[in-house]
Each structure stands twice: as structure tokens, then as C-alpha cells.
Amino acid sequence: MVRRRWMRCGGKEGICAMSIDQRPPSANEGIKANSRFLRGTISEGLTRVETGALAENDQQLTKFHGIYLQDDRDLRAERGRKKMEKAFIFMARLRVPGGVLTPAQWLAAETIARERGNGTLRLTTRQTIQFHGIIKSNLRQAIRGINDALLDTIAACGDVNRNVIARVNPWQSRAHAEVAGLAAAIGAHLLPKSRAWHEIWIDGEKVTGGEEEDEPIYGRTYMPRKFKVAIALPPSNDVDVFAHDLGLIAIEQNGRIVGYNVVAGGGMGMTHGEPDTFPRTGDVLGFCSPEQAVDVAEKVVTVQRDFGDRSDRKHARLKYTIERMGLEPFRLELERRLGFGLAPARAFAFGDNRDRLGWVQGDNGAWHFTLFVENGRVRDAPDRRLLSGLHAVATLGVGRFIITPNQNLVLADIPPERRAAVEALLRSHGLDAPVRGLRRNALACVALPTCGLALAESERYLPDLVTRLEDELERLGLAEDDITIRMTGCPNGCARPYLAEIGLVGRSPGVYNLYLGGAFDGTRMNKLYRRDVDGDAIVASLVPLFREYAEHRSAGERFGDYVIRAGHIRPTTGGNRFHLDLAAELRP
Amino acid sequence: MPSLPLLPETAPFPSEQILALNRIMSGTSVEQRSWLSGFLAGVQAANAPQPVASAPPARRAPLTILFATESGNAEALADLARKAAGKLGFAARAVDMADVTPAQVAGAQNLLVIASTWGEGDPPQRAIDFHAALMADDAPRFEGLRYAVLALGDRAYVKFCETGRLFDERFAALGATRVAERIECDLDYEAAANTWIDGALTVLRAELGEPDAGAVIHVDFARAPAEAASYSRARPFEAEITEHVRLSGSRSSSDTWHVELSLEGAGIEYEPGDSLGFVPGNDPALVETVLAAAGLAGDRQLHRRLSEQFDITTLTAPAFDQYVRLTDAAGLLRQEGWQVIDLLEAAPHRLSEEQLLSLLRPLAPRYYSIASSRKSVPDEAHLLIAAVRYQSLGRARNGVASVDVAERRKTGDGLRVFLKPNPHFRLPADPERPIVMIGPGTGVAPFRAFMQERDALGARGRNWLVFGHRNYTHDFLYQLEWQDLLKRGVLSRLDVAFSRDQPENRYVQHALWDAQRELFAWVQDGASIYVCGDANAMAKDVHATLQRILAEQGGGDGAAALDALRREGRYLRDVY
Numbered sequence A: 001m002v003r004r005r006w007m008r009c010g011g012k013e014g015i016c017a018m019s020i021d022q023r024p025p026s027a028n029e030g031i032k033a034n035s036r037f038l039r040g041t042i043s044e045g046l047t048r049v050e051t052g053a054l055a056e057n058d059q060q061l062t063k064f065h066g067i068y069l070q071d072d073r074d075l076r077a078e079r080g081r082k083k084m085e086k087a088f089i090f091m092a093r094l095r096v097p098g099g100v101l102t103p104a105q106w107l108a109a110e111t112i113a114r115e116r117g118n119g120t121l122r123l124t125t126r127q128t129i130q131f132h133g134i135i136k137s138n139l140r141q142a143i144r145g146i147n148d149a150l151l152d153t154i155a156a157c158g159d160v161n162r163n164v165i166a167r168v169n170p171w172q173s174r175a176h177a178e179v180a181g182l183a184a185a186i187g188a189h190l191l192p193k194s195r196a197w198h199e200i201w202i203d204g205e206k207v208t209g210g211e212e213e214d215e216p217i218y219g220r221t222y223m224p225r226k227f228k229v230a231i232a233l234p235p236s237n238d239v240d241v242f243a244h245d246l247g248l249i250a251i252e253q254n255g256r257i258v259g260y261n262v263v264a265g266g267g268m269g270m271t272h273g274e275p276d277t278f279p280r281t282g283d284v285l286g287f288c289s290p291e292q293a294v295d296v297a298e299k300v301v302t303v304q305r306d307f308g309d310r311s312d313r314k315h316a317r318l319k320y321t322i323e324r325m326g327l328e329p330f331r332l333e334l335e336r337r338l339g340f341g342l343a344p345a346r347a348f349a350f351g352d353n354r355d356r357l358g359w360v361q362g363d364n365g366a367w368h369f370t371l372f373v374e375n376g377r378v379r380d381a382p383d384r385r386l387l388s389g390l391h392a393v394a395t396l397g398v399g400r401f402i403i404t405p406n407q408n409l410v411l412a413d414i415p416p417e418r419r420a421a422v423e424a425l426l427r428s429h430g431l432d433a434p435v436r437g438l439r440r441n442a443l444a445c446v447a448l449p450t451c452g453l454a455l456a457e458s459e460r461y462l463p464d465l466v467t468r469l470e471d472e473l474e475r476l477g478l479a480e481d482d483i484t485i486r487m488t489g490c491p492n493g494c495a496r497p498y499l500a501e502i503g504l505v506g507r508s509p510g511v512y513n514l515y516l517g518g519a520f521d522g523t524r525m526n527k528l529y530r531r532d533v534d535g536d537a538i539v540a541s542l543v544p545l546f547r548e549y550a551e552h553r554s555a556g557e558r559f560g561d562y563v564i565r566a567g568h569i570r571p572t573t574g575g576n577r578f579h580l581d582l583a584a585e586l587r588p
Numbered sequence B: 001m002p003s004l005p006l007l008p009e010t011a012p013f014p015s016e017q018i019l020a021l022n023r024i025m026s027g028t029s030v031e032q033r034s035w036l037s038g039f040l041a042g043v044q045a046a047n048a049p050q051p052v053a054s055a056p057p058a059r060r061a062p063l064t065i066l067f068a069t070e071s072g073n074a075e076a077l078a079d080l081a082r083k084a085a086g087k088l089g090f091a092a093r094a095v096d097m098a099d100v101t102p103a104q105v106a107g108a109q110n111l112l113v114i115a116s117t118w119g120e121g122d123p124p125q126r127a128i129d130f131h132a133a134l135m136a137d138d139a140p141r142f143e144g145l146r147y148a149v150l151a152l153g154d155r156a157y158v159k160f161c162e163t164g165r166l167f168d169e170r171f172a173a174l175g176a177t178r179v180a181e182r183i184e185c186d187l188d189y190e191a192a193a194n195t196w197i198d199g200a201l202t203v204l205r206a207e208l209g210e211p212d213a214g215a216v217i218h219v220d221f222a223r224a225p226a227e228a229a230s231y232s233r234a235r236p237f238e239a240e241i242t243e244h245v246r247l248s249g250s251r252s253s254s255d256t257w258h259v260e261l262s263l264e265g266a267g268i269e270y271e272p273g274d275s276l277g278f279v280p281g282n283d284p285a286l287v288e289t290v291l292a293a294a295g296l297a298g299d300r301q302l303h304r305r306l307s308e309q310f311d312i313t314t315l316t317a318p319a320f321d322q323y324v325r326l327t328d329a330a331g332l333l334r335q336e337g338w339q340v341i342d343l344l345e346a347a348p349h350r351l352s353e354e355q356l357l358s359l360l361r362p363l364a365p366r367y368y369s370i371a372s373s374r375k376s377v378p379d380e381a382h383l384l385i386a387a388v389r390y391q392s393l394g395r396a397r398n399g400v401a402s403v404d405v406a407e408r409r410k411t412g413d414g415l416r417v418f419l420k421p422n423p424h425f426r427l428p429a430d431p432e433r434p435i436v437m438i439g440p441g442t443g444v445a446p447f448r449a450f451m452q453e454r455d456a457l458g459a460r461g462r463n464w465l466v467f468g469h470r471n472y473t474h475d476f477l478y479q480l481e482w483q484d485l486l487k488r489g490v491l492s493r494l495d496v497a498f499s500r501d502q503p504e505n506r507y508v509q510h511a512l513w514d515a516q517r518e519l520f521a522w523v524q525d526g527a528s529i530y531v532c533g534d535a536n537a538m539a540k541d542v543h544a545t546l547q548r549i550l551a552e553q554g555g556g557d558g559a560a561a562l563d564a565l566r567r568e569g570r571y572l573r574d575v576y
């Protein structure tokens, strides 16, 4: 990685991006600066009927509106021959702090997917919903539908703070309310102030373009890169609090949240063959009070805004800024801007980063059902009629729909007298069938056919691979053991694969890198175990390890810990050691 | 502008004079030309060398041949009749119903009416005014008019030859004298039509004294350039398929093919707007089923004849009665939508080869708008063909020709084609004139030809295309080409309507309605409006919408306004 020196800045905060390194800013910086606060020529582009796409620069800007231009990669091969451009479609991503939706909002989302999208909903690892397959002529209608449901897609993508995710534990009604409340507060505070979204998608843009505006927190060029915040509540680490630019670990004392440990510099993405890019688990900086949390979030953002790399997007995330500055200089800059020091971090302990499926009764008597949604894809299959089932439940009009960071759905706050009704619907739609240990702990990113960056299948492939592995686990008597397995179609890490006990990362069609040794509670990343393996080789490499594990594990020992103890893989102690300590044959 | 018989190179003039005369002729109206022919005949008679044969000065009996046509068959026949009549000594003129009123015809003494039927028993659109005026209570009387009617039609339609029949009855009711029984021709009309024409002419002639044939100039127009395509329906050209691509996306609910044909050496000089015709081959499987149902399975030789020569799908009314007679299946009811195979299987009966063939009409050619311009692809013709497939009465039905091309032909195969000119669907003579092209589905084919032509000519007139289909992603025919034409400014505007992309169905007429202000502005700038494609739904809805737009924007009577455009030749349709 290009080493760079930094000057501490005295002067007014915000104008002190003191990199003395002279590399030119990346193209995106210019696009942002000249976009009239994220307007660009999107509105004009929407009127061009001859193409399903938008102008290059506008494609970057729509991301800030939660909208991606994609194309159906299954169809790429045939298009030219048929004298048609790529099969362009848009993906729109909701902003749902904490993942909490009302039944009415769920129904609205479902309608939009049916009428304007590809008929499915995609629950994401950041607790929101993605609509796929929206063609340009339907885009505005889709976004208006979202707006009518009192939702939006603002800043769901782009170089801004993304959807803030938070622990899903409605059964602890008070703690959940506080955590979800903080997620909403941070989300609102860091939301771009530009009116562009409303002008372009809802009201129709004034021809002249928006009046001069200001982005008090971001400025005209927003962040150097995406920025992500997650809030955890031990013992659950369902949000993978170490995988985000900013993590907050709620510290609970007899039912009250007394404050948050501050974690900074996490992130998953890397690029194959570029060892100066790597996934990183964030560092615990200290502790802040609930009142200080929003301010802490803002100041971490502004430090990254000013010190983040704006020349090379591959090194622009906060994790690289911290690697470059060093943790202490970063903390000092942060505390200087806060005007107070962070207290020493409080003790905390995580148990797992998964969801526990099924019914739980909450402290206030209400019932909560955590529903398994394989890879977050909500559609009707013959045996599991998710879309229809959830439609039926939503029409009961009770409770809340909470999307989990593990792509599942919690039907929360069901009054005791309505539980039977919900249960009946789940049963009649085949949604109460038991799920075995590996599958219920599996995550896969979207990948093909919509993701433009996918190198291999993920969502469409992992279920089959899991079936093969589960048959083996069955034979070894491990069918009900919880083992986390996560697959992504490329190294960007959307399903946080580097934090799984078994990680699979796409290299090329049908070919993956196999990572082992992640901690079950999401506190330790895994490490490369096999390079370029296909399905058969994956099964062949894992089965012997499963067998050993079945025979030699100590009581309660997790698979991810076992493979390290047994010497199959070295532990990854930090992001900058992710690519190190590899078996000889794997060293570059 | 109706196609003109031009002086052949064989005419007794120096070639530059032939050119000059042709140039002048091509500018003349039907009336002017017929006046001229009469005048020349007169002059000729007057200056006849005295006294060669003591013949009376030529008195050529006037004959009006009135045709109502949509796709040109009636017009072609009218032209043949005119020539035949000329030989027989008539001063004959062929008149398009679009150009005259009943009153103008009332004066005529001898009249041949050649009329086709369209839609579901409607007159061809250009004959609508005449038809209406003739049916009106204040229609003129035709005492003293001798007439006969030739009706063109297709027995596949319920109202077979309806228009011809109505004309026939109406002229009689208005006092005219029918000199020959009306003939109703099916798609294979040529032979029957020719004999009938000769017959009718002889009858008419018999009622006049022998005219002076000597004074009549016999010119055989047969080889005149306008009809030069020596390849004809009777003698098609074997064109090689050089490109055969399914344009519809693999997930499209429709199945539309782009077919490129090599016309090298054919000398088929088509113009944008023309169509190519070809006689398809039947689905071998269906042929076998039919033979089996008739108890004639396995007859190789008969199989070949059925495949290539007979229409084995259409069940015509006469064929049905014939079958009932043959099999005395009295009481058998003909069901809506029945094809030959349905009948054969509903009342099975062993048939002899003759009996089976007696139920079948000859396999008729199908026509496809040419989607290319020779200026851009010399020696090639491109077609855009939508495979017709549907379920009916529990059976999967396939369009004979479209599915033949889609499924049974491939690159390298041949297609036996002939030119079907459509002089009534041409680009404006003026390259500056703006045009609006409304062509959903395969209706876009001729507009691809129009654009190639205008592009090649560097014509400066603005071009507006309104396209529609089912799904933007899978059915945007020639999308990349339209993008290129827009980028280069050849295509000035594109509007689209895809019916199945959103909850509410959206069709081209909705796109037109949304753009009504601009559309009206274009019309006021002299734009010509072209409509091509589906006749049953689309053309009607677009027609109604155009009327509403003209009313809304122009104030006043939209129907009249659209009619006026049609008469000016600025509202042209090629619908099927």
C-alpha cells in the first residue's frame, strides 16, 4: 500500500484534509463535486426511452439515492446478436435503521416488488430490503411507492453513512427500543441534507436544478467511500460489530444501557491478488455514554471525511485510514474533535453472531418468531411459500417485521392471543419446517445474475452446496451442530464471509477460495485454507475436518476454534495479518 | 400516387423522347391521362389518311374500371382489365375509388368494379368515402350505366367478398344494369379473375357496335418498367436466407425473427413500403395428421403435394358443405375456429385423394413488409416475421408461413419470393417533409426501411418513430439501430409503449395521446402519418386516438381532419 505522511491540522475542523501526498483525486470525487448535490443529469436520463440505462456519471450518483444500475448477466451473451443493448435493470435498496418495518410497510414493499420489480424481495445483511429487476420506466413509480409507505432509499448506497444496523432483540423490549432508537438517531443525524432525492423521484426536479444547498457534515464531496455503523448488544454479535467502519457495543447493567464501547476501522472488502487490500476487524477505542453516541458517530465520520484516501477508492475506507495514521493518532484526532476523551472500554463478551430461529416470549409477554429466510430471498417455492405466507401474516396487521443482519426476519410483538393465528399461517405456507445446523447458520450474498461485480455464483449456489455438506454432517452426527458458513461471489465480502467459521469467496465461475478458523462469535476472522476449489474439492476438503471435529472436539468447542487448535490453520489476529501465516503452498 | 404505365423502350420514339414523355406522364392525374388518350385517339382518327379503308372515324366506347384496393390486388387486376379493354377497342380508364365520388361515376356508360374486402367485411380504407356516399340516401342514380362487379376476398373470413357484394347490389338498386354476374374470388384469384374479365368485356362490347379497331393503338405494356420484376407470384425468385436471427429475447413471450434474403440477380427493385410474398410449406407433422385422419396416411407423393401446394388449415364454408355431402354427416355442426383437421377428426371418414383435395384450396402466399432499403443493402431484402402460435379448441395451432420461417428454415435455405409493391405506402416525395411512423410489433418493419432510405439519401425531413410491444427488456426490436439513428440525428424522436411492463397496459395510442401537443405541431408542419401493423386492434385504436388528438388540439371535427389528411396522402396505413 502506498505509504503517506500526514500533518496534524490545527485550524478549523473540516478544512484540514492535510494529505501532502499529491496524487490526483479519483474520478468519483469530481463527479460528486459537480453533481449539484447529487442531482447530475438523472432526471433527464429518465426521459430517454431508447436506453434502459443512465449516463455513466449518473450511475455513480443514483447510488446515493439507494439505486444501482445493473444488468441481467444471465442474458448478456444473447443481447448483441438480438440487436438489443444489455438487459438493464435497477436495484433499489431501502433505508431501514434497525430493520424495523410495520406490516403495512411490508405489504407496500411486496406490492412494489410485484408490480415494478422481479416479484421477489431480498432481505440484506444490513437489515433492509432490496428490490431487483426494476426497469427504468418503472423506477420513479417504484420509488414513489416506497415514499408513500413512509420509507425511502436515501443514502442506502454511495459514499455516505449507510443503513445503520442494530441488534434485533425485541424480546428485551426496553433494550431493543434503546438500541433501535440510537440506530434511527444516528441514521437521521448522518443523512445527507440534499433535497435531490425528493426532487428527482417524488416531486419532479425543477428544470433549473436545486437551489444552492449545504451538507454541513459531509460537504460537497461527501465521504471518500461508503461508511457503515453497527450497534451490538452482547452476548449477541448478530450485527458483526467488528466488520464496520464504526461499531458500538451496548453495555447493559440491570436492563439499562449505560453506554457503548466504540469500535472503529472494521471492514470486509478486499481485492484478489492485492495484499495491500484486506478485511479488517475494528479496534475497540473506548467507551462513551448514550448521550455522546451520536456525537461520536459524527466525529468519526468527519475524521474519515478529512483523512480518508480520496485518490484510490480501493484504500479509501476508514480501516485503511487507521492503518495509515495509526490507532493512537486517529484516537487523538477523534477526541480533539469531540472535545472530550473516551472512557476506558468496559468489559463485554459475545456468544455468537447468528439468529436463533423460532418462537420466544418477550419480557412484556408479547411473542416473537424468528423466521428462516434462506439467503434473504423472499419468494414462493412450492414447499416454502414465503411471499404468500408473509403476505398473509402482514394482513393480520399485528406486530412488526424486523429484518436481521443475518438475512432473516423476526415477526415481532405478536400479542399472545394472535400467536395461534400466525402459527397457523406459517404452517399452512410451509414456513415452520425445521432447518438443520449448517443451513440455519449460512449466509450468501446476491452475486449472479444481478451483481455486476460477481465472479462466481453465491445465492443461487450455496443452498445446494449446503445440502451436500449437511448429508455428510448427518452421517457424522453433526446435523444439528451450529457451524457458520458464508459465501460471496467476489472478495468484497457482502455476506461478511471472513467472519465465518467456513468462508467461501468466489474467484471465477464454479471456483472459490476456502477460508477456515473464524470465531463463532464474530470476533476473529478466518484465513485462507484452500485456493481455487470447486464444489467437489470443497466437500472433499471439509469432510475430513468435520470427521476429526466430531471425534476430537472438546466439550462445547466450536468448529472454527477446533481447526486452529488442531493446527489446520493459524488464527488471524488482525486485518494486516489476514494474508500472512499461510500454509507454504498458499504463499504468494 | 397510383403506379403509372410508362412508355416501353419499344415505343416508336427516340429514347430521350420516351424519357421526356414518361416524365410528363408521371406528373399527370388519371383524368388528364384518360383525356389525353381520348384526344390522341381523336386526332389519330381525324388525320387518318383518306381514303384508305372507308372506315367511320374511330368511336371508342368509354369504359371506367373502378377499383377499391388495400394491398394492390384489385388495382393490378384493374390495370390488366384496362389493357385488355384497350385491345378490344374501349377507351378504358382505371380509376381508384379514392380519387372519385359516385357522382363523378354516374356519367359513365360502362363500368367494371373491382373491389376487395378488408377488416371484418369492411371496404379498403381508401374506398370508405366512396362506399359511404354510394350507400347514402342521397346517392346519385345510375340509369343507363352498364356494370359488372369482381369481388376479391378470402374464404377464411366470414364476410367473404362482402364489399364487392354490397357494391353489386347497390348499383343495381340505384338503377344500373348488371351485364354480368358478380364473381367472388378467393386468394387464388388470378385465373378466374382473368377469364371473368375477358367475359365481362366481351359482353359489354357485344352491346356496342364494332368499334374501329384500326384506329386503336395496341401497346403491350407487359414489359413496361413498372412491372419489370420478371419474377412474379407465378414465377417466384429463389432467394437465399443469409441471416436468420430471433430478435425476441429468450424470455420474451413473443417470437419474432429477423430474416435477411439475398436478391442477387433477381432484379427485384423494391421500394421502402413494398412487401415480399412467398408461398410457405406446411408443417410436415400436420400434413401427416391430416392424411391419417383421412385414412391416407403414408402416401409419400400425396404428402409432398399437401406440403407444398394446398392450404391444409383453412376450413372454408364450401369445403365444409362438401365434406358433409361426401360423408353424409348431415346434422354435423361447424364450430367456430374449426380448421380442416378439426372437421376430419370430428366426423372421421376414409377419403379418396380426390375427395380430400376437393376440400382444400391452393396454398396462398403470405406477405411481409420489407424492412430494408436497397440504397443501404443492395441485393438484399430484410424481413421481420412474428411466429403466429395460439391455442384453440384444445389444439396448439401454428401459423403456416411464419412458423415455417421461424422453425423450419435456417441460414442457407431458400425462400421463393416475389415482389408485392405497395404504391400507397411510400415515403413522401419531398425529402424535407417530416414523418411520424407508428409501428408496434412487426409493424415497425417498413419504418426500418424508411429510415435506411432517408439515411442513405441524406433526406433532411424529421422522423418520429412510435414503437410498442410487450416488454421493454425482451421485445425492443432493433433497439441498437434506433439508438444509432437517434445519435446521428436521423431519427428525431422515439416514443415507446410496452404493454406488459407495468400494471396498467400501455399501447402506442397512449404514447400518442401523451405526446399530442408535439404530434399536432408536427402535423401542422406538414408531417405525414404512417401506421403499420395489426389491423384488428391497433390500427383501429390508433385511428380513434388520432381523431381525438386532432379534435383536442385543432378544435373542430377530428374525424374530418384525419380524413382530410388521408385525402392529402398524409395519413397512410399498411395494416394486416
Ligand code: SRM
Binding pocket: A068, A070, A091, A093, A123, A124, A125, A126, A127, A128, A129, A130, A156, A162, A163, A225, A226, A228, A243, A244, A266, A267, A268, A269, A270, A317, A376, A407, A444, A445, A446, A447, A450, A451, A452, A453, A492, A493, A494, A495, A496
Ligand atoms: C445486498 C448485499 C449482500 C446481501 O446478500 O445481503 C450487498 C450487495 C452488494 N454489495 Fe455489498 N452488499 C451488502 C452488504 C455488504 C457488506 C456487509 C455489511 O455491510 O455488513 C459488506 C462488507 C462490509 C464492508 O463494507 O466492508 C459489503 C461490501 C461491499 C463492497 C466492498 C466495500 C469495500 O470498501 O471493501 C462492495 C464493492 C464496492 O463498494 O466497491 C459492495 C457492493 C455491493 C453491490 C452493490 C455491487 C455493486 O457495487 O455493484 C451488491 C449488489 C448486489 C445485488 O445485485 O443486489 N459491497 N456489502 C448487502 C446489502 C447491505 C445493505 O442493505 O446495505
Ligand SMILES: Cc1cc2nc3c(=O)[nH]c(=O)nc-3n(C[C@H](O)[C@H](O)[C@H](O)COP(=O)(O)OP(=O)(O)OC[C@H]3O[C@@H](n4cnc5c(N)ncnc54)[C@H](O)[C@@H]3O)c2cc1C
Binding pocket: B071, B275, B280, B313, B366, B367, B368, B369, B370, B384, B385, B386, B387, B388, B389, B390, B392, B398, B399, B400, B401, B402, B403, B442, B443, B445, B574, B575, B576
Ligand atoms: C401487406 C402485408 C404485410 C405484412 N407484413 C408482415 C410483417 O412485416 N411481419 C409479419 O410478421 N407479418 C406480416 N404480415 C402478416 C403475414 O402476411 C401473415 O398473415 C402472418 O405471418 C400469418 O401468416 P401465417 O401463415 O404464419 O399464419 P396463418 O396460417 O395464415 O394463420 C393466421 C390465421 O390464424 C388465425 N389466428 C391467428 N392468431 C389467432 C389467435 N390468437 N386466435 C385465433 N385465431 C388466430 C387467424 O385466422 C389468422 O388469420 C403482413 C400481411 C400483409 C397483408
Ligand SMILES: Cc1cc2nc3c(=O)[nH]c(=O)nc-3n(C[C@H](O)[C@H](O)[C@H](O)COP(=O)(O)O)c2cc1C
Binding pocket: B068, B069, B070, B071, B072, B073, B074, B075, B115, B116, B117, B118, B119, B120, B121, B122, B124, B152, B153, B154, B155, B157, B158, B159, B160, B161, B162, B187, B535, B575, B576
Ligand atoms: C387484414 C385482412 C383482413 C381481410 N378481411 C377480409 C374479409 O373480411 N373478407 C374477405 O373476403 N377477405 C378479406 N381479406 C382478404 C383480402 O380481401 C384479399 O387478400 C384481397 O386479395 C386483397 O385485395 P387488395 O390487395 O386489392 O386489397 C382480408 C385480408 C387481410 C390482410
Ligand code: SF4
Binding pocket: A445, A446, A447, A448, A451, A452, A453, A454, A455, A458, A488, A489, A490, A491, A492, A493, A494, A495
Ligand atoms: S460480495 Fe461481491 S458478488 Fe457478492 S454481492 Fe457483494 S459485490 Fe456482489
